[in-house]
Amino acid sequence: MTIIKSAEFGEEDAQARPERIVSGELREFAPIIGAGERLESHDHSHTASAQPPSTARKIREAAKSLLPDSLFVSLLHHKCIGRYPNLLHPVAFNEKILQRNLHPDPRYIRLTDKLQVREYIAGKIGDEHLIPLIAAPDAFTQEVFDALPEAFVMKANHGSSFVEIVRNKSDTSFAQLKALAERWLHTDFYYVARERHYRMIEPRIFFEHLLLDRSGxxxxxxxxxxxxxxxxxxxxxxxxxxxxxxxxxxxxxxxxxxxxxxxxxxxxxxxxxxxxxxxxxxxxxxxxxxxxxxxxxxxxxxxxxxxxxxxxxxxxxxxxxxxxxxxxxxxxxxxxxxx
Missing domain, CATH: 3.30.470 (D-amino Acid Aminotransferase; Chain A, domain 1)
Incomplete structure (x- = not known):
C-alpha cells in the first residue's frame, strides 16, 4: 500500500519539534481546523445533508488540505480533546488511533470499504449476517432509481456518515438523491481527519434494504x-x-x-x-x-x-x-x- 507522505513537514519533524506546538506557532492554524466532522458522536447519527458547502467552508477546507498530516492531526486532537498528542510515544487510546491514521495496516483498505468488506464478512460469519444489498451500480441513473423499492438506504462505501434513509420513495426524487450522491462521491474522506487508508478506497454508491425491527x-x-x-x-x-x-x-x-x-x-x-x-x-x-x-x-x-x-x-x-x-x-x- 502506498503511504502518503508530506513533502513539507514529515511525522518525524513534528515529533522532534514539540516546542512548535507549545509555543503557540501551531495555534495560528486553529481557525481553519474544523470541529472534527467525523467523530464517533456524529458517525451515522444523522443522514447527510444535501446542502452544498458554503464558499467560506470551501476556503477553509482548501486551507486545511495544505497542512501536513502530523500537523493536522495534532491540531485536530488539541481542538477536540484539549491537549496535543504524543505521536512519538503514544500512550492514550486516541494517540494510538492517530498512529493508525498515519500508518494504517494494509488490511484496513479492503475491510473499511463498505462494499468490499461484505465478501470478507460472508466468508467469516456467513452471508446471513449481511444486510441485503439492493444495488451497487457503476452509475446512479434514473433507471436505477426507478428500480429501487419504496424503502431503502443509500450509502457510500468510502467514508462515514454517508447514509440517507428513505422510508417512502415518493417523498424524495432522483434529482435530490443524485445531488447528494455526487457530493459524497466528490468528497475525499482522507482530508476530513487524515485517515490514510480511506484515500485508497474507490468511491461507490450502493443501496441496502432498510433494516427495521418488528415494531417498524x-x-x-x-x-x-x-x-x-x-x-x-x-x-x-x-x-x-x-x-x-x-x-x-x-x-x-x-x-x-x-x-x-x-x-x-x-x-x-x-x-x-x-x-x-x-x-x-x-x-x-x-x-x-x-x-x-x-x-x-x-x-x-x-x-x-x-x-x-x-x-x-x-x-x-x-x-x-x-x-x-x-x-x-x-x-x-x-x-x-x-x-
Whole structure:
C-alpha cells in the first residue's frame, strides 16, 4: 500500500519539534481546523445533508488540505480533546488511533470499504449476517432509481456518515438523491481527519434494504470496542446508540455482563436508566468475537433487531483519534488495552 507522505513537514519533524506546538506557532492554524466532522458522536447519527458547502467552508477546507498530516492531526486532537498528542510515544487510546491514521495496516483498505468488506464478512460469519444489498451500480441513473423499492438506504462505501434513509420513495426524487450522491462521491474522506487508508478506497454508491425491527423502528446500533491480541476472550465494551435517527438519541456503554458503565463516548448522552438486557446479547457477542479475533483492536458495528444479528461495519480508527471520553481517564485506560 502506498503511504502518503508530506513533502513539507514529515511525522518525524513534528515529533522532534514539540516546542512548535507549545509555543503557540501551531495555534495560528486553529481557525481553519474544523470541529472534527467525523467523530464517533456524529458517525451515522444523522443522514447527510444535501446542502452544498458554503464558499467560506470551501476556503477553509482548501486551507486545511495544505497542512501536513502530523500537523493536522495534532491540531485536530488539541481542538477536540484539549491537549496535543504524543505521536512519538503514544500512550492514550486516541494517540494510538492517530498512529493508525498515519500508518494504517494494509488490511484496513479492503475491510473499511463498505462494499468490499461484505465478501470478507460472508466468508467469516456467513452471508446471513449481511444486510441485503439492493444495488451497487457503476452509475446512479434514473433507471436505477426507478428500480429501487419504496424503502431503502443509500450509502457510500468510502467514508462515514454517508447514509440517507428513505422510508417512502415518493417523498424524495432522483434529482435530490443524485445531488447528494455526487457530493459524497466528490468528497475525499482522507482530508476530513487524515485517515490514510480511506484515500485508497474507490468511491461507490450502493443501496441496502432498510433494516427495521418488528415494531417498524430502526434497531439500536451496537458498537463493540474489541481489544484482542491476547490469550483467551477479548476485552469488549459495548456502546449502544438508541433512537439514532430520532430526537431522543442516547449512547450507553455496557460491559459484556450488561453492567451500565459510567462512561460517555463523544457527545452522546447516557440514558437515565440502563436498557433491558437484550435476550440475544450472547449472539451479538459471539459474532463480535469472531470478527475481532484477527486484530489487536477493532470496533465491530452490529444491528440486532428482534432475534437476528446483522453486520454494520468494521472500524479501525474510531473517531479518527479525536474521540472525547468522559471521564477523560478512559482515554488512558483504553490506551493500555491497545498494544
Amino acid at each position: 423502528q430502526i434497531p439500536a446500533d451496537f458498537k463493540l470496542h474489541c481489544f484482542g491480541g491476547r490469550p483467551g476472550r477479548p476485552i469488549i465494551y459495548i456502546l449502544v446508540i438508541s433512537d439514532r435517527f430520532g430526537t431522543a438519541t442516547h449512547g450507553d456503554v455496557y460491559d459484556i455482563d450488561w453492567n451500565h458503565l459510567d462512561i460517555a463516548i463523544g457527545d452522546y448522552k447516557r440514558s437515565a436508566a440502563p436498557a433491558p438486557r437484550p435476550p440475544h446479547l450472547q449472539a451479538v457477542l459471539d459474532v463480535a468475537m469472531r470478527l475481532c479475533e484477527d486484530f489487536d483492536y477493532v470496533r465491530v458495528d452490529l444491528y440486532a433487531p428482534d432475534d437476528k444479528v446483522y453486520f454494520g461495519e468494521l472500524t479501525f480508527t474510531p473517531g479518527a483519534g479525536v474521540l472525547p471520553f468522559t471521564p477523560d481517564s478512559i482515554d488512558y485506560e483504553w490506551g493500555k488495552l491497545l498494544v
